[in-house]
Amino acid sequence: EVQLVQSGAEVKKPGESLKISCKGSGYSFNNFWIGWVRQMPGKGLEWMAIIYPGDSGTRYSPSFQGQVTISADNSINTAYLQWSSLRASDTAMYYCARFGSGTYYGAAAYWGQGTLVTVSS
Amino acid sequence: EIVLTQSPVTLSLSPGERVTLSCRASQSVSSTFLAWYQQKPGQAPRLLIYAASIRATGIPDRFSGSGSGTDFTLTISRLEPEDSAVYYCQQYGSSPPITFGQGTRLEIK
Numbered sequence: 001e002v003q004l005v006q007s008g009a010e011v012k013k014p015g016e017s018l019k020i021s022c023k024g025s026g027y028s029f030n031n032f033w034i035g036w037v038r039q040m041p042g043k044g045l046e047w048m049a050i051i052y053p054g055d056s057g058t059r060y061s062p063s064f065q066g067q068v069t070i071s072a073d074n075s076i077n078t079a080y081l082q083w084s085s086l087r088a089s090d091t092a093m094y095y096c097a098r099f100g101s102g103t104y105y106g107a108a109a110y111w112g113q114g115t116l117v118t119v120s121s
Numbered sequence: 122e123i124v125l126t127q128s129p130v131t132l133s134l135s136p137g138e139r140v141t142l143s144c145r146a147s148q149s150v151s152s153t154f155l156a157w158y159q160q161k162p163g164q165a166p167r168l169l170i171y172a173a174s175i176r177a178t179g180i181p182d183r184f185s186g187s188g189s190g191t192d193f194t195l196t197i198s199r200l201e202p203e204d205s206a207v208y209y210c211q212q213y214g215s216s217p218p219i220t221f222g223q224g225t226r227l228e229i230k
Contacts, residue, residue: 035219037166045158045166045209047219059218062122095165105213107156107171109178114165 022096144210154214
């Protein structure tokens, strides 16, 4: 069974750094794109970034380029999303999702449970 | 950058009715690269349709997708109360590689 399990909720102050995680199981982690999707309170889905663990290839949405960093550790089947300096506007639910394989980004058939990030002074 | 515009933004219908949701792209999208998702409050999105018209595993045949080029639709026949949700379209073939529409909120009254 394919599963994506995300790290727990975080409460941070503006200016702090943060790294959240998404651990995949039940499939070949290296061979599928994993992406992060933001959902601000009461708003829609926004794609942020995607990584192909097999070759560490990454793609970023223009809206999030330079604001976050996506990475993966194949040895523990885990993808990460990190911020170096959080802002209050980063308060949101963040979902990881498994997309397609190879040159096919694909649709996301599997999603994590979400990680709620709250940034407040 | 491809922009997906969904319509209507919200709608309210009764059980048993049929509904068609629209997703219009700012430039042509290969039908191979268009998906639809359902999201209920407090839940992660669920994939309904991929490649414009193929139902994902476990999705009832009340849900169907169609379209090509810049115009795509999701049709739900015989609405049920549990279909109340926000529906999103997504393209996954162009630069940027992934884009979501802004969503359509469907209420079953």
